[in-house]
Amino acid sequence: MRFHRRHVIKTGAAAGALLGMGMPRLARAQDAGTIRAVMHGDLRVFDPIWTTANITAYHGAMIYDTLFGLDGNFDVRPQMVQDYGVSEDGLTWSFRLRDGLGFSDGTPVTTADVIPSIRRWAARDGAGQHMMRRVRDIVAKDERVFEIQLTEPYGLVIDSLAKTSTPLCYIMRRQEAETDPNEQITTFIGSGPFTFNQDLTQPGNRYVYDKNPNYVPRDDAPSGMAGAKIVKVDRVIWENIDDAQTAMAALQTGEIDFMETPPIDFLPMLEADPNLTVQVLNTLGNVGWLRLNFLHPPFDRVEARQAMMHLLNQEDFLRATFGNPQYFRTCGSYLTCGTPMESDVNMDWFTQGPNPERARELFAAAGYDGRPVTILQATNIPFMDNSAQIVAQKLRSIGINVELAASDWGGVVTRRAVQAPPAEGGWNIFITWGGGNSVASPINLSGHAATGTDGWFGWPSDELHEQLRDEWAAAPTLEARQEVSRRMQENAWNFVPHLYLGQWVAPVAHSARLSGILAIPEIVPFWNIEKSA
Amino acid sequence: MTAYLIRRVLATIPTMGIVAVFVFLLLHVTPGDPAAIIAGDNATPQNIAAIRERLGLDDPLWQQFLRWIFQLAQGDLGVSMFSNVPVSTLIMQRLEPTLSLALLSITLAVVLAIAAGVLAAWKAGRTLDRVVMGFAVFGFSVPVFVVGYLMIYLFAIELRWLPVQGYRPIAEGFWPWLRHLIMPATALGLAYVALIARITRASMLEVLAEDYVRTARAKGVATPPLLLKHALKNAAVPIVTVIGIGVALLISGVVITETVFNIPGIGRLTVDAINKRDYPIIQGVILVFSLVYVLVNLIVDVVYTLVDPRIRY
Numbered sequence: 101m102r103f104h105r106r107h108v109i110k111t112g113a114a115a116g117a118l119l120g121m122g123m124p125r126l127a128r129a130q131d132a133g134t135i136r137a138v139m140h141g142d143l144r145v146f147d148p149i150w151t152t153a154n155i156t157a158y159h160g161a162m163i164y165d166t167l168f169g170l171d172g173n174f175d176v177r178p179q180m181v182q183d184y185g186v187s188e189d190g191l192t193w194s195f196r197l198r199d200g201l202g203f204s205d206g207t208p209v210t211t212a213d214v215i216p217s218i219r220r221w222a223a224r225d226g227a228g229q230h231m232m233r234r235v236r237d238i239v240a241k242d243e244r245v246f247e248i249q250l251t252e253p254y255g256l257v258i259d260s261l262a263k264t265s266t267p268l269c270y271i272m273r274r275q276e277a278e279t280d281p282n283e284q285i286t287t288f289i290g291s292g293p294f295t296f297n298q299d300l301t302q303p304g305n306r307y308v309y310d311k312n313p314n315y316v317p318r319d320d321a322p323s324g325m326a327g328a329k330i331v332k333v334d335r336v337i338w339e340n341i342d343d344a345q346t347a348m349a350a351l352q353t354g355e356i357d358f359m360e361t362p363p364i365d366f367l368p369m370l371e372a373d374p375n376l377t378v379q380v381l382n383t384l385g386n387v388g389w390l391r392l393n394f395l396h397p398p399f400d401r402v403e404a405r406q407a408m409m410h411l412l413n414q415e416d417f418l419r420a421t422f423g424n425p426q427y428f429r430t431c432g433s434y435l436t437c438g439t440p441m442e443s444d445v446n447m448d449w450f451t452q453g454p455n456p457e458r459a460r461e462l463f464a465a466a467g468y469d470g471r472p473v474t475i476l477q478a479t480n481i482p483f484m485d486n487s488a489q490i491v492a493q494k495l496r497s498i499g500i501n502v503e504l505a506a507s508d509w510g511g512v513v514t515r516r517a518v519q520a521p522p523a524e525g526g527w528n529i530f531i532t533w534g535g536g537n538s539v540a541s542p543i544n545l546s547g548h549a550a551t552g553t554d555g556w557f558g559w560p561s562d563e564l565h566e567q568l569r570d571e572w573a574a575a576p577t578l579e580a581r582q583e584v585s586r587r588m589q590e591n592a593w594n595f596v597p598h599l600y601l602g603q604w605v606a607p608v609a610h611s612a613r614l615s616g617i618l619a620i621p622e623i624v625p626f627w628n629i630e631k632s633a
Numbered sequence: 634m635t636a637y638l639i640r641r642v643l644a645t646i647p648t649m650g651i652v653a654v655f656v657f658l659l660l661h662v663t664p665g666d667p668a669a670i671i672a673g674d675n676a677t678p679q680n681i682a683a684i685r686e687r688l689g690l691d692d693p694l695w696q697q698f699l700r701w702i703f704q705l706a707q708g709d710l711g712v713s714m715f716s717n718v719p720v721s722t723l724i725m726q727r728l729e730p731t732l733s734l735a736l737l738s739i740t741l742a743v744v745l746a747i748a749a750g751v752l753a754a755w756k757a758g759r760t761l762d763r764v765v766m767g768f769a770v771f772g773f774s775v776p777v778f779v780v781g782y783l784m785i786y787l788f789a790i791e792l793r794w795l796p797v798q799g800y801r802p803i804a805e806g807f808w809p810w811l812r813h814l815i816m817p818a819t820a821l822g823l824a825y826v827a828l829i830a831r832i833t834r835a836s837m838l839e840v841l842a843e844d845y846v847r848t849a850r851a852k853g854v855a856t857p858p859l860l861l862k863h864a865l866k867n868a869a870v871p872i873v874t875v876i877g878i879g880v881a882l883l884i885s886g887v888v889i890t891e892t893v894f895n896i897p898g899i900g901r902l903t904v905d906a907i908n909k910r911d912y913p914i915i916q917g918v919i920l921v922f923s924l925v926y927v928l929v930n931l932i933v934d935v936v937y938t939l940v941d942p943r944i945r946y
Contacts, residue, residue: 142905144670144671144715144716144909145671145715145716146716146717150671150684151671151672151673151676152672152673152674152675152676152680153673153674154673156673224680226675226677265675266673266675280687281683282680282683282684282686282687283687284717286717302726302897303713303715303716303718303723304716304723304897304901304902304905305726305897305901306897339799339895341798341895342892342895342901342904342905343892343893343895345782345893346785346797346798346892346893346894346895347798347895349785349786349789349790349797349798350797350798350799350895352790353789353790353793353796353797355796355797355798355799480908507664508908509908510664510665510666510669510670510908510909510910511664511665513666513669513670513674514664514665514666514669515664517666517669517678517681532674534674534675538675545675546675546676546677547675554678554679555677556677556678557678
């Protein structure tokens with residue numbers, strides 16, 4: 101066998117051409133018609149009902165619409181719904197869809213699409229499940245009118261349909277909406293402001309959205325997730341740039357237009373750049389959580405959980421990761437500070453500051469026997485990594501034996517589901533965070549449930565808490581909900597379902613050429629944005 | 634030779650089989666649950682359990698293994714648990730950027746390193762030799778991400794000559810393709826310049842001390858043909874070996890380079906898949922990597938026969 105250079109060159113050229121065929125071709129678009137954005141994470145799953153990942157909720161907001169939307173003042177407004185009403189006994193909610201609504205494939209939106217969409221969403225969502233326990237039936241009256249018939253009055257029907265915490269109640273075509281909720285849909289066609297361009301999308305690299313020519317906007321002005329979602333560019337591309345340093349450099353050189361989560365320590369540099377704008381879109385931000393495992397010592401005892409309240413200082417955690425106080429605040433309220441549900445009931449432990457001696461006494465009262473407290477430490481996420489180390493140090497300082505179980509976040513989410521004792525693969529503490537808007541609702545966030553081993557990781561159990569959650573959901577007015585919130589907080593800071601590690605906002609950075617970005621809790625919208633030439 | 638090649642190609646089948654078993658077992662004993670990651674942070678344990686069941690992750694390990702091997706035997710690498718996209722499609726989309734980066738890096742490295750190594754050997758012990766060897770130590774010592782960030786700062790942010798990140802397929806034109814690869818290929822190739830230059834120098838020094846080189850010199854052969862025709866050709870076998878190893882090492886080196894320069898290659902695909910425990914992608918990519926290693930070794934063995942006619946199979 102003989103090899104000639106000519107053959108090698110020919111073979112190489114042919115291979116190159118062949119491989120080139122595997123790459124989707126994307127027209128270069130540095131023009132005013134295209135926005136390139138780097139979001140907080142990779143869009144791993146495309147079905148916004150199948151996962152609770154925030155990035156998939158953003159993706160859903162691009163291509164689907166909702167029946168109701170939260171406006172910029174957190175008020176619920178009709179979106180796909182034209183008008184609605186509730187019967188005098190509070191048991192029947194009627195909804196009429198807007199005239200002319202259509203999916204991007206040209207088919208009309210009817211109640212045959214809406215009802216299975218509600219059912220599929222409710223099967224996966226905590227708030228949806230809470231509502232459906234009181235739903236007798238959802239019936240179509242005609243193609244545009246449907247009813248939700250209840251077994252008892254429920255105050256959160258439209259709030260649940262409008263909520264922005266994941267998963268949102270997006271309206272899909274009947275064929276997708278009838279998919280098993282535990283199975284991912286494979287076709288992504290909605291009636292939202294954008295269409296998902298799967299031909300140009302490359303999973304893990306870029307996700308492409310085009311303006312939906314069939315979108316029918318409302319007449320009223322855009323506000324939050326409500327109003328007219330008018331798209332003012334032709335295309336939005338989410339570039340998945342893993343490395344924050346590279347993304348920031350790309351923003352500075354104009355290769356990208358928008359970066360959702362620039363590192364806090366680089367913000368002064370970005371703020372000083374006249375071509376860039378730094379702004380806070382989600383003013384409620386995020387709330388850091390420390391979950392305690394109710395199933396095993398020492399946190400099966402309330403004294404040990406109360407000890408943690410006297411041991412930890414939120415500011416330590418916030419400073420360690422976010423540095424600049426401009427972007428964080430401490431908060432002792434059980435439901436997010438800055439919302440109507442904020443309360444100052446039963447907060448002596450917070451206002452008086454840390455008291456390690458008291459914490460030591462409480463651990464002793466809990467019968468702490470020296471066994472290691474296992475803290476799950478997600479080393480690839482700075483807030484979780486730093487916070488786990490601070491908690492470990494604080495516990496050690498009062499004589500508690502601590503074991504840090506380091507892994508990536510993927511390892512933590514697996515181990516936190518283990519209900520066995522820590523020595524057999526379980527755990528005592530893990531750290532995460534939730535959106536401020538979600539934490540403000542005792543119903544929307546799975547972590548607020550105190551239903552024991554059926555509930556969210558940590559498995560707190562408290563009958564009064566569950567009763568108060570139901571009362572909160574049934575409360576007919578804001579004032580009534582606030583009153584229940586206060587009682588809920590009184591009880592929560594006695595039995596301690598979990599602890600908070602402070603509240604922070606994450607500013608976005610974008611090109612000064614972009615204007616009209618709307619502030620929506622927990623969703624980053626790309627409608628209404630203009631890009632100047 | 635043909636019989637040898639057929640034997641070697643056939644030998645890849647059991648090799649890949651062993652790799653497949655190891656990859657599968659290794660992944661499934663590593664902590665991590667794709668269902669928990671898919672479900673997201675707000676999901677309840679019941680949601681996660683339902684997804685796990687739907688993905689077949691509750692089935693006994695042997696059943697999952699047989700299912701995968703059966704698919705593999707039909708040439709099907711499976712689909713991503715997250716995006717539902719076939720693994721073969723994902724790999725094909727990512728192959729061109731990685732091969733482009735690896736080939737450009739190794740080409741730069743070979744051209745620069747052989748020239749530098751030959752010159753260093755020719756001027757052994759003198760200033761040029763020390764400069765080349767000093768550069769080699771530097772190239773070996775500085776991590777690729779440091780070089781990458783420094784280059785981005787200088788050439789992209791300050792001078793605005795080159796783009797910070799991204800990749801353009803060669804089908805969109807040679808210059809856009811090259812513009813996006815110059816910095817990553819240089820950053821990645823630096824370590825290999827150092828490695829190959831050192832081996833070239835050492836091998837050349839050995840050959841330059843041979844009798845036939847002295848004879849050629851005595852017969853009046855000029856320096857360039859003496860170095861390139863007489864010495865380099867005879868010093869080539871260890872250099873080819875190191876280039877072969879370099880190509881294999883490059884495949885792992887591209888992971889960091891692809892991340893720093895945001896190149897959508899196989900390295901990033903692998904890291905992303907590992908982070909989210911997307912088993913079908915990890916398994917598929919490792920099989921492809923293994924195949925590339927085996928093929929590179931085979932090519933190196935064949936190249937030996939071209940550079941040294943004494944070698945026969």
